[in-house]
Amino acid sequence: MLDWDHVFARRAERMRASEIRELLKLLDQPDIISFAGGIPDPALFPTDAFREAYSECLGGGDAASGLQYSVSEGYRPLRYWLQRELGQFGISCDIDNIFITSGSQQALDYLGKLFLSAGDTALVTSPTYLGALQAFNAYEPNYDQLGVANRTPESYHTAALAHGGAVKFAYLSPDFANPTGETVRLEERHRLLTLADELEIPVIEDAAYQHLRYDGEAVPPILALDIARSGSIEETRTIYCGSFSKTLAPGLRVGYVVAAKPVIRKLVLIKQAADLHSSSINQMAIAHVAERHFEAQVAKIRQAYRARRDAMLAALERHMPTGTDWTRPEGGMFVWVTLPEVIDATALLSRSVKTEKVAFVPGQAFFADRSSANTLRLSFSCASEPMIEDGIQRLGRLIASELS
Amino acid sequence: MLDWDHVFARRAERMRASEIRELLKLLDQPDIISFAGGIPDPALFPTDAFREAYSECLGGGDAASGLQYSVSEGYRPLRYWLQRELGQFGISCDIDNIFITSGSQQALDYLGKLFLSAGDTALVTSPTYLGALQAFNAYEPNYDQLGVANRTPESYHTAALAHGGAVKFAYLSPDFANPTGETVRLEERHRLLTLADELEIPVIEDAAYQHLRYDGEAVPPILALDIARSGSIEETRTIYCGSFSKTLAPGLRVGYVVAAKPVIRKLVLIKQAADLHSSSINQMAIAHVAERHFEAQVAKIRQAYRARRDAMLAALERHMPTGTDWTRPEGGMFVWVTLPEVIDATALLSRSVKTEKVAFVPGQAFFADRSSANTLRLSFSCASEPMIEDGIQRLGRLIASELS
Known part of the structure; x- marks a missing residue:
């Protein structure tokens, strides 16, 4: 053996x-x-809505495209729907800033692949989403702690260098995070963007739970704050990861990444090489249900x-x-x-x-x-x-x- | 910026x-x-068959499980169907030897992740499937050429060492390969297994086109030959990658890997960390159509x-x-x-x-x-x-x- x-x-x-x-x-x-x-x-x-969606998508003139290979970027009508939806949260972008993934877990895997060489450092909160650590671990990073008062940018650089790499990104889930349920306040979001500026690193914003607010006032997504500060999504450093798993259904495996085009272009190449594209028919079904029933x-x-x-x-x-x-x-x-x-x-x-x-x-x-x-x-x-x-x-x- | x-x-x-x-x-x-x-x-x-499959899967008592998270190993009824199907080609295995992927492209990505450290060597035919090179490239390998007469195992080891790594696997598509359309003959398959034995490496058998034989006599899959030589799938070194993309439809992104359990267990962990699982509803729909219409x-x-x-x-x-x-x-x-x-x-x-x-x-x-x-x-x-x-x-x- x-x-x-x-x-x-x-x-x-x-x-x-x-x-x-x-x-x-x-x-x-x-x-x-x-x-x-x-x-x-x-x-x-929304089981009935999905049954209707698959039936209509596979019954119409577009049936074959639901069953055929499709582009790595994702289904255009779904990206247009997302563009409108994201606009309501202050995320103004173009459909070329939106990339469809097989759930937001895949976004974390691809971002680890894109940024982490072995020995590089990822900044994460403590505690953090276990699945993020598992996704990043495949790329052999070290971790350092995000959100500690008094940590200077230099101290992060020095620690990363001592582990043989560089600080590559900060990862956090700012709304009702898994596992703590806590939300990062507005002023902390701004502080994080300033730190990321000083460190010259991107911020990965895991927005999986963002739509599930039950009371209190919504805090703008970090990407929205970054766009407001920078003037355009092309000038931002925030990579926003969204998902339909908590709102519509996880079993279809449809999520998305929103970011500046240099990041999206690399993610598209990663997907081409890793699984070609997310399920064509599922992207169509999600678009169908989102357009009619999301709110x-x-x-x-x-x-x-x-x-x-x-x-x-x-x-x-x-x-x-x-x-x-x-x-x-x-x-x-x-x-x-x-x-x-x-x-x-x-x-x-x-x-x-x-x-x-x-x-x-x-x-x-x-x-x-x-x-x-x-x-x-x-x-x-x-x-x-x-x-x-x-x-x-x-x-x-x-x-x-x-x-x- | x-x-x-x-x-x-x-x-x-x-x-x-x-x-x-x-x-x-x-x-x-x-x-x-x-x-x-x-x-x-x-x-x-088979568009009508898929429309019926989604309608039945989402109309019955199992509807919620099609929309819910599911296990990383894959949908059990689909793995049972595959077990029976594979048995007809001489691949006797247990459902725990079968792992569902999002298309066989994902299998190649995961196998690159599992075996290749930067600088390791992958043996590939020349020419080979472009998508395999793209999938493996993310793990920074070197390539050496498979199928050259007179190459000794030592010469492969020496070349790999010179590139700073070890020979980690041989990859090939033995039936009607993309791009050449050629099929590897029985005696060459045996020679390849002997070489892999001597090199102490696994063989990745990309069987994406295996079902599309138009004439001539079927050659047993390399995994089937390996099982016959070794006595049991647990003793084999061949990792068989199959797909429904060429037989039923690619747009659902459903493929599979068949191998000894130590490999399957690692692939399951990779999938848990990388995208949790392949679409639940698509696996159910593929099982539904395969059971009724595959032949x-x-x-x-x-x-x-x-x-x-x-x-x-x-x-x-x-x-x-x-x-x-x-x-x-x-x-x-x-x-x-x-x-x-x-x-x-x-x-x-x-x-x-x-x-x-x-x-x-x-x-x-x-x-x-x-x-x-x-x-x-x-x-x-x-x-x-x-x-x-x-x-x-x-x-x-x-x-x-x-x-x-």
């Missing part, structure tokens, strides 16, 4: 099965109340998720023991809990699943340095309000018993 | 727009007879493409001047033409488009070393028989006039 490890590339050492993901697979049982997932509630999918669909899911968030925050207030703290997100799917330091959330999960039948994700996985063992992520997107009350009550009881 | 070239990764230098692809975009005009494409004829797509569909396209190949070979016989040679493919979509050495196919293309309104792809692009300027690729998949006769007559006339 071939010694596979011997022929794998060096980067393969960083590809490991996530223990958490493996554990969570085992939890897919009906008697478990799961706050672990973080996926959209399938009961809210109503977003209103519908916001209402449902808002009620679940409210239920979770109220239940946490009622059931969490003193010394436990959590975020109060204005949108998204997640609440981030910080436990007293004596509690290890991974150990807590084992007990919670066994005795309380409640699942969540321990927070450690979301830190590039695997710190903060006393944190955990709760998702309210797929649980009913009574389940949320019940599950949080059980979890609060377990945490209280750990502390006593 | 940010100096983008300064922040791009080193590998970005190898990402260049293909001149040929840019040129061919301009040729998409109704008065051009194009033998350039190499894509399936959309008139042959009839393959019979239908074979019949249509066989007639076009026959027309092209007959026209070449009638119209090509002495000194011009071409392959006689038993399947696929391509005929490979070798012109007298005085003719440069890129220059010929400019004249051909201007004066004869006939397009093809100059052969140089398919060589890792850009050699063989006197070759060109003709595709017969999208042209009618009268167009083939007319186009080849014009091309033959032009070549004859170049020689006189």
Whole structure:
């Protein structure tokens, strides 16, 4: 038998099965109340609208183009729809600034490929989206921490050089981030752009949850602020990654990147070489549904998720023991809990699943340095309000018993 | 404005727009007879079957799972169907040996990612599939030539070491290859497996055209021969890449990899990090159509493409001047033409488009070393028989006039 490890590339050492993901697979049982997932509630999918979309796209004169190869840039009517939609958020751009990906996870992979040579540094928040670390890891970067007060641009340059590379980008999810649910305030967004200016690096803005705001006032996307500061999208450094996975449906794998044309042109070449293009028929179906149902669909899911968030925050207030703290997100799917330091959330999960039948994700996985063992992520997107009350009550009881 | 070239990764230098692809975009005009494409004829797509498939998948109890996130390994019923289908070609395997990709192009990207560190060597035929070179290029390999008589394993090792890496795999498309249309004979397949054994490397078998045989006897896939030699797929070194793009439809982006589990497990991790999974609904639709229509569909396209190949070979016989040679493919979509050495196919293309309104792809692009300027690729998949006769007559006339 071939010694596979011997022929794998060096980067393969960083590809490991996530223990958490493996554990969570085992939890897919009906008697478990799961706050672990973080996926959209399938009961809210616009299923009829999609059935109609595929039927019309495959029934009309354009049927063959839905089944044929298509251009790497993406389906033009979908890019026109996005151009109009993005304009409402202050992102004025041309369709040549818009590139369709197979979900925003693919955008992260391609951006890692475009910017990171082995040993380069990516700046990420702490905690950050686990999937971003996994996507970037394939390109063997180091990570340094974004959002630390008092860090000078020089200190970032020096640290990157010491690891044998350069600082290549800052990555963050500014709205209702996975995992914390927190939103980056306007003045912090401006500070980040100034830092990126000083560092001469791009900013990757992961906007996957942007449409899921339940209250409070919308903060403009970093790309919109950058366009306002720079005068034109061609002068910006922000690379905006959007997705239809949280608004319409993830199973079609349709996302998009919006950026200055030199970036888009390279991403198109990467896609040509990596998977040619995203599914033609799915891009047509997404365009069909977005044109007819986007606003109503977003209103519908916001209402449902808002009620679940409210239920979770109220239940946490009622059931969490003193010394436990959590975020109060204005949108998204997640609440981030910080436990007293004596509690290890991974150990807590084992007990919670066994005795309380409640699942969540321990927070450690979301830190590039695997710190903060006393944190955990709760998702309210797929649980009913009574389940949320019940599950949080059980979890609060377990945490209280750990502390006593 | 940010100096983008300064922040791009080193590998970005190898990402260049293909001149040929840019040129061919301009040729998409109704008065051009194009033998350039190499894509399936959309008139042959099973459009009604797909319309029915989407309607049923989105109308039944499984609708939500078509729209939801799904596992990175791929849709189980599709993998079961493939297991049965592959068994007919001597590939006995388990569904855990089968991994679904977004087209076989994605398999090539992931295999480059899995095996190639910068400076490693990939063995490829000369010429080879251009898309494979593009996919591998992102991982900064060197190339060495597969299929040269008298090359010893030591000579490959030594050459790879001189380029700062190791030989990591051999890549080839053994059936009706793009671009030559040629098929690797049984004894050559065995010789290749022996060489790979001696080099202790895997063999990547690109089987994209395997189902498109029009005559002659089928040669077993390299993976089937490897299983027969090794006793079990777990003992093999062959990584088989298949696709539904040439049989059912490319626009859904569904392909697959079949290999020993250590390879599949790593590919699953790569996919988790790179795009999570291939479109759930498209995998369901492909399974639905494959289960009901695969054999009839393959019979239908074979019949249509066989007639076009026959027309092209007959026209070449009638119209090509002495000194011009071409392959006689038993399947696929391509005929490979070798012109007298005085003719440069890129220059010929400019004249051909201007004066004869006939397009093809100059052969140089398919060589890792850009050699063989006197070759060109003709595709017969999208042209009618009268167009083939007319186009080849014009091309033959032009070549004859170049020689006189």
